[in-house]
Amino acid sequence: xxxxxxxxxxxxxxxxxxxxxxxxxxxxxxxxxxxxxxxxxxxxxxxxxxxxxxxxxxxxxxxxxxxxxxxxxxxxxxxxxxxxxxxxxxxxxxxxxxxxxxxxxxxxxxxxxxxxxxxxxxxxxxxxxxxxxxxxxxxxxxxxxxxxxxxxxxxxxxxxxxxxxxxxxxxxxxxxxxxxxxxxxxxxxxxxxxxxxxxxxxxxxxxxxxxxxxxxxxxxxxxxxxxxxxxxxxxxxxxxxxxxxxxxxxxxxxxxxxxxxxxxxxxxxxxxxxxxxxxxxxxxxxxxxxxxxxxxxxxxxxxxxxxxxxxxxxxxxxxxxxxxxxxxxxxxxxxxxxxxxxxxxxxxxxxxxxxxxxxxxxxxxxxxxxxxxxxxxxxxxxxxxxxxxxxxxxxxxxxxxxxxxxxxxxxxxxxxxxxxxxxxxxxxxxxxxxxxxxxxxxxxxxxxxxxxxxxx
Ligand code: HEM
Numbered sequence: 538x539x540x541x542x543x544x545x546x547x548x549x550x551x552x553x554x555x556x557x558x559x560x561x562x563x564x565x566x567x568x569x570x571x572x573x574x575x576x577x578x579x580x581x582x583x584x585x586x587x588x589x590x591x592x593x594x595x596x597x598x599x600x601x602x603x604x605x606x607x608x609x610x611x612x613x614x615x616x617x618x619x620x621x622x623x624x625x626x627x628x629x630x631x632x633x634x635x636x637x638x639x640x641x642x643x644x645x646x647x648x649x650x651x652x653x654x655x656x657x658x659x660x661x662x663x664x665x666x667x668x669x670x671x672x673x674x675x676x677x678x679x680x681x682x683x684x685x686x687x688x689x690x691x692x693x694x695x696x697x698x699x700x701x702x703x704x705x706x707x708x709x710x711x712x713x714x715x716x717x718x719x720x721x722x723x724x725x726x727x728x729x730x731x732x733x734x735x736x737x738x739x740x741x742x743x744x745x746x747x748x749x750x751x752x753x754x755x756x757x758x759x760x761x762x763x764x765x766x767x768x769x770x771x772x773x774x775x776x777x778x779x780x781x782x783x784x785x786x787x788x789x790x791x792x793x794x795x796x797x798x799x800x801x802x803x804x805x806x807x808x809x810x811x812x813x814x815x816x817x818x819x820x821x822x823x824x825x826x827x828x829x830x831x832x833x834x835x836x837x838x839x840x841x842x843x844x845x846x847x848x849x850x851x852x853x854x855x856x857x858x859x860x861x862x863x864x865x866x867x868x869x870x871x872x873x874x875x876x877x878x879x880x881x882x883x884x885x886x887x888x889x890x891x892x893x894x895x896x897x898x899x900x901x902x903x904x905x906x907x908x909x910x911x912x913x914x915x916x917x918x919x920x921x922x923x924x925x926x927x928x929x930x931x932x933x934x935x936x937x938x939x940x941x942x943x944x945x946x947x948x949x950x951x952x953x954x955x956x957x958x959x960x961x962x963x964x965x966x967x968x969x970x971x972x973x974x975x976x977x978x979x980x981x982x983x984x985x986x987x988x989x990x991x992x993x
Contacts, residue, residue: 553887556589556600567593576977580872580897584904588884592895600888602896605907607884609930611875611894612938614883619644619940620876621893626729630722630752634795635802642786648943650783651803654702654776655943660950663701664847667951670697671958672844678990683968686816686986691716694811697951698804702776703762715758719809721751723979759800776803811948813869813982814860818956820973820983821863823965825914832856832960833993845957850950853957858916860952864934866914869980871899873936898934899981907931963990 562568571579572594583590584603592599602608611617618640628638636647653659670693678684695712725748729738738745762777772778780799783791822829835855836845850857877892888894905911907928908918918924935942942948959965967973971987 556591556886557587559586559590559592562593569594581900589886600894605928605930608896616881617875621874626726631801632798635798637802657946666700675962684988686819690812690815695808698807704773704775718751718755727978810869813980816982817863817867829960836957836961850953856957857953858919861919862916865902868898871981872897
């Protein structure tokens with residue numbers, strides 16, 4: 538089924554139905570308590586109630602879209618913008634002038650500024666940094682000491698993003714600070730989104746104080762990065778120079794706040810998503826030793842035993858499929874929202890102007906109607922002869938349309954390289970005290986994964 542076939546003719550308003558209300562709501566909280574208690578199960582079971590269903594979060598009605606085709610139709614339609622509780626909390630905390638939350642002409646201008654740094658032909662220039670950082674990881678792990686996967690994954694994610702895109706000398710200390718700041722900020726934002734208790738989050742409670750401290754440090758880090766670049770007087774060909782030299786629609790330099798918010802808007806999703814996905818990949822390598830061996834043997838066939846290089850990545854097709862399959866079952870970005878800007882129609886249902894809409898890539902990517910043996914880790918389902926049967930939009934971890942992640946090529950190259958280098962270098966075992974349950978926040982990742990790397 539394609540998006541085009543979902544919505545061939547817009548029915549007249551009187552023919553449109555209101556989406557059904559999902560069952561199981563309770564007075565005052567509606568479905569909020571279910572969403573807060575087990576969000577992944579809650580979002581996944583909504584598909585049993587309809588293609589679009591209404592849910593109540595406190596007094597608010599939110600529309601949940603549950604089929605791949607309708608999520609694709611929504612992402613490609615101009616009737617929906619980035620807005621809603623998730624984005625409002627993001628804007629309030631991370632800044633109002635970054636590309637991830639802007640809409641309309643401002644968003645288009647900002648995308649034009651950042652896009653060149655992420656173009657397919659720009660990625661090979663990042664190869665040496667990605668190689669260097671991946672090898673540094675392997676060297677640190679050679680001793681076989683237990684790895685704290687959270688801090689190690691953040692370290693490489695932050696260092697690669699910062700060194701490639703901001704050309705900064707990003708020390709481990711800053712990566713560590715960013716990791717701590719993002720963990721608190723994203724967890725706090727998630728609570729604020731799911732349980733919107735407004736003024737209670739301003740009380741001087743320890744959790745609120747920790748959240749505010751983390752947020753302040755995040756902004757301080759970004760100020761440090763921008764100030765350092767200015768003080769250096771250098772203008773390397775990178776994303777930060779593009780931001781510092783960007784002009785607004787009148788041809789004037791963009792403001793300080795916009796520069797700051799743009800760096801936040803790129804560094805934060807860039808670090809959190811990549812780090813979460815590396816953690817999931819490490820879990821895959823530990824839980825599926827046969828897959829780790831298969832990746833290792835593909836790597837050695839391609840490299841003939843020399844260290845993996847960035848240029849090998851495009852030949853590592855099985856490794857790439859392991860990354861995609863890991864992202865299918867444990868998508869870092871598991872929930873997305875939009876707001877309707879006009880009275881509109883989706884899948885034959887009436888969506889009123891101002892409606893908040895939510896959908897879950899996690900639920901879509903685990904839908905048994907789209908995937909045979911949907912919960913099985915099976916990278917070969919991405920072989921061309923098999924993947925052709927997977928419905929369109931059933932696997933869009935970077936989304937589609939004008940809000941599509943600019944970093945899809947960058948991310949896939951890095952994740953494939955990291956997986957190849959790690960599987961080539963080590964076998965992994967979980968150690969006592971490792972908690973591999975999924976931790977749900979703004980992103981998904983294993984709770985507290987601790988692994989012993991055994992050099993091959
Ligand atoms: C947007 C996923 C890595 C920067 C998005 C969106 C998704 C996504 C799904 C669209 C959000 C929406 O539709 O509402 C991912 C995944 C990643 C990843 C799964 C890695 C595993 C990165 C990296 C960067 C980045 C490494 C930057 C260094 C952004 C930005 C946006 C975005 C700036 C906002 C784009 C816009 O609104 O125009 N990402 N991302 N992402 N991502 Fe990523």
